[in-house]
Amino acid sequence: MEKCLLLCLLLFTASSYVSAQYYSPNTLASRVTKNPILPIFTFTLNTNEEFFIHIAGPYLVRSCNDGLPRPTVPCGSATCALTRRFNPHQCPPTQNTFINRRCACQATAFEPFQRRCNSNQYTYGDFSMSSLNPRSPSVTFKNVNYLCIPQPFLRDFPPGVLGLAGLAPTALSTWNQLTRPRLGLEKKFALCLPSDENPSNQGAIFFGGGPYKLRNVDARSMLSYTRLIKNPRRLNNYFLRLKGISVNGYFLRLAQNAFDFDGKGDGGVTLSTVTPFTTLRSDIYKVFIEAFSKATSDIPRVNSTTPLEFCLKSTNHFQVPSIDLKFADGKIWKVSAANSMKKVSDDVACLAFLNGGDAAAQAVVIGMHQMENTLVEFDVGRSAFGFSCSLGLVNASCGDFQTRL
Structure with a gap:
């Protein structure tokens, strides 16, 4: 996370002033x-x-x-x-x-x-x-x-x-x-x-x-790009080639084809503005939650809050394990604490990932909460997907973008 923060700060403070004429x-x-x-x-x-x-x-x-x-x-x-x-x-x-x-x-x-x-x-x-x-x-x-x-x-x-x-x-x-x-x-x-x-x-x-x-x-200078891929059975969705998920720097031990499409076009990794939280197929979720639970073993658990299952007692010094999505081309989407956890009260925060079940249509659906306060670009002409770090890391937000003259 430190490297990501340093990169974002360098890009954000660089002399890339944009005039109206540009x-x-x-x-x-x-x-x-x-x-x-x-x-x-x-x-x-x-x-x-x-x-x-x-x-x-x-x-x-x-x-x-x-x-x-x-x-x-x-x-x-x-x-x-x-x-x-x-x-x-x-x-x-x-x-x-x-x-x-x-x-x-x-x-x-x-x-x-x-x-x-x-x-x-x-x-x-x-x-x-x-x-x-x-x-x-x-x-x-x-x-x-x-x-x-x-x-x-x-x-x-x-x-x-x-x-x-x-x-x-x-x-x-x-x-x-x-x-x-x-x-x-x-x-x-x-x-x-x-x-x-x-x-x-x-x-x-x-x-x-x-x-x-x-x-x-x-903010284009803040974007990292990975490939958009097609699924001939799901032409209405954008898909990404995910290679692995890590918690605190340790990659989950999953089946080699965990993120692949099957013969019916199911599986794969897509994005959604309908799904509130990132959803993982059961075989992936179980390994993920086990790793996250181990990384937070010293933090008191609290009762779940529907639909979120894994909740922790948060304090002023609350430390959240890092979560990284690593794509096949080596690019890494670092999920910030604000995007990995959902604060439900002053002293409770829940892991913002859900179990999609054994029969989930996709292996991973990246939901709205994980995309919030992050610039994402769908460059369909080049089949590329761009993503920034969380804008909160540079003390900015989505509301800071100019959308009017």
């Missing part, structure tokens, strides 16, 4: 807010419409309850064919319908909290987003494809949240439609999720490339 003409940005009702993060489109950030969602979904007619996407179009390719694997095949005697494309969305599937009209319209270009503070995108979903599909979403912004590595995802080559945008997006410890409850999302101005520093 911004790409089309760097899109928005504040990210953690919703107090549902464990979701949202950002703004169309000036005042909040959309739930779902990095495994295949496309943009918007609530449509006004009864107004909308343009149809023909059933035989290439766009409609793409909706079939990226149909959520949890849902049955989608059936088209007829509108004014013409075959109109239907698509299906999966609501991850109540685990509901709902099909409705696939359509298109105009969407706008803030830009960091002084000459064009807002950019409007014409003919953005989206799934028009009525209530009750989104009935459990908090007031003001009008839809779901799917950010999966798919042709119809939100980032892919907002990063059009003719506008000079790169095929990437970056995300900084705010933590509960951040009083402003603000984070940031960027589309189309950086720089990402954190105070007067371009």
Whole structure:
């Protein structure tokens, strides 16, 4: 952790001042807010419409309850064919319908909290987003494809949240439609999720490339990169090639193929903005919890707090064992104490990792808590995933990013 802190401090204090003129003409940005009702993060489109950030969602979904007619996407179009390719694997095949005697494309969305599937009209319209270009503070995108979903599909979403912004590595995802080559945008997006410890409850999302101005520093200099890999059975997810997990510098003794895909496409290591805490398949979790328990044997245990199972009595001098995720290319994601533990009261902190069970679909799902107060970049064009150290190590937070002129 000391090396990570030193590196972050060196990069953060380096002379990498970012002026307004340096911004790409089309760097899109928005504040990210953690919703107090549902464990979701949202950002703004169309000036005042909040959309739930779902990095495994295949496309943009918007609530449509006004009864107004909308343009149809023909059933035989290439766009409609793409909706079939990226149909959520949890849902049955989608059936088209007829509108004014013409075959109109239907698509299906999966609501991850109540685990509901709902099909409705696939359509298109105009969407706008803030830009960091002084000459064009807002950019409007014409003919953005989206799934028009009525209530009750989104009935459990908090007031003001009008839809779901799917950010999966798919042709119809939100980032892919907002990063059009003719506008000079790169095929990437970056995300900084705010933590509960951040009083402003603000984070940031960027589309189309950086720089990402954190105070007067371009935070791209703080990123380490590893490869994004594909799973042909799970096209809507981002996967990382993890090699090992260490606790206090000691790597867990796991099966050689513990993080690999199996013949059905299960397994692997992915990321989620739906899963609150990192979830480990049982065979991995049991070895992990044993190592963590051994490393904290001198700290008093306290009763568990659902859903967290392993809780400790915390004090002013509370020392948390280090947790490292080591990728196949040697890059290491150091999980800070703020991201490995969840403080549930003044004197209780719980390990923010869960047992996913023997039949978990993935070996590891890196959850929201582990990504909070950390800049992550999905460079889909280069198949690369960038991650910073915890911004708390440099006395900064996600709320310090510039998202407005």
